[in-house]
Amino acid sequence: MSSRAATRVFQGVEEQIATGQLKDGEKLDETSLAERFQVSRTPVREALLQLVGSGLATQVPKRGCFVKAPSxxxxxxxxxxxxxxxxxxxxxxxxxxxxxxxxxxxxxxxxxxxxxxxxxxxxxxxxxxxxxxxxxxxxxxxxxxxxxxxxxxxxxxxxxxxxxxxxxxxxxxxxxxxxxxxxxxxxxxxxxxxxxxxxxxxxxxxxxxxxxxxxxx
The missing domain is CATH 1.20.120.530 (GntR ligand-binding domain-like)
Structure with missing residues (x-):
């Protein structure tokens, strides 16, 4: 269940980055994303790791995860x-x-x-x-x-x-x-x-x- 939820969050955020709804440098807050997609924070964390791995986000120590949208x-x-x-x-x-x-x-x-x-x-x-x-x-x-x-x-x-x-x-x-x-x-x-x-x-x-x-x- 967590994996499917993580995929849904990943694809949702991915599309928002691709269409410009999420801007470069914008913070990806775990709590806000969990509320938006109606999931727990565990699949959100999995989705954020996928976004970092795909190059669409960057993880900054002690600050969080941020959008890294290509120009x-x-x-x-x-x-x-x-x-x-x-x-x-x-x-x-x-x-x-x-x-x-x-x-x-x-x-x-x-x-x-x-x-x-x-x-x-x-x-x-x-x-x-x-x-x-x-x-x-x-x-x-x-x-x-x-x-x-x-x-x-x-x-x-x-x-x-x-x-x-x-x-x-x-x-x-x-x-x-x-x-x-x-x-x-x-x-x-x-x-x-x-x-x-x-x-x-x-x-x-x-x-x-x-x-x-x-x-x-």
Whole structure:
């Protein structure tokens, strides 16, 4: 129960940081968060540790936990690096993927399609993570895979939110199909190119989402 509650608090605070409702440097008070999410302080502490681990908060001894929101420039820079890492993973996967891994990749994309039919962007995000995990595993380079996962965790709130932009899930699914085709055919250059474009579009779409949210009353 505590773990589920901690995840709910983590995702709630994560989204508020991503959308600017919680500002950089703002204190994350355990008591206030426990009241806001109607949980005990134990899952709040777990959530704060997750936020620190994901780079969205910092723990200051004897002072508490504070929001560490990336600036727009930092976000753009992270998306640029993320696109290169994803491209490298796809490039290697095109050369090294096994038949079993290819089947798993295709199945993950079908499940992404099922999430679209359910109009569930959060489910799509989870299935999208599984899709990319298949590529990380297939690249055959553990160090590269872990570095890519690490940056993905830092960007996960922003990548999740951009899927709420109208039409983005369908576009993302089409891009997945292009990535799969390039990997299936062993075209490393094409796999690299379409994977990099896939992630950079996410950065642009996230900016669209922020603009849309700022227009809401």
């Amino acid at each position: 727009l420039r930092e976000m753009i820079e992270m998306f640029e690096v993320m696109s290169e890492l994803e491209g490298m993973c796809a490039r290697l996967a095109a050369r090294r993927i096994s038949d079993r891994q290819l089947i798993e990749l295709e199945q993950s994309n079908r499940e992404c399609g099922d999430a679209i039919k359910a109009n569930d962007s959060d489910l799509y995000y989870r299935k999208n993570v599984e899709f990319h995990e298949c590529i990380y595993s297939a690249c055959g380079n553990g160090f590269l895979a872990e570095e890519t996962r690490s940056l993905r965790r830092r960007l996960q709130s922003f990548r999740r939110l951009q899927l709420r932009v109208r039409g983005r899930m369908l576009q993302s699914l089409d891009e997945h199909s292009e990535i799969i085709e390039a990997i299936r055919s062993g075209d490393a250059d094409q796999a690299d190119r379409v994977s990099r474009q896939h992630v950079m579009i996410q950065g642009e779409r996230f900016n669209d989402l922020l603009a849309h949210m700022e227009q809401d009353p």
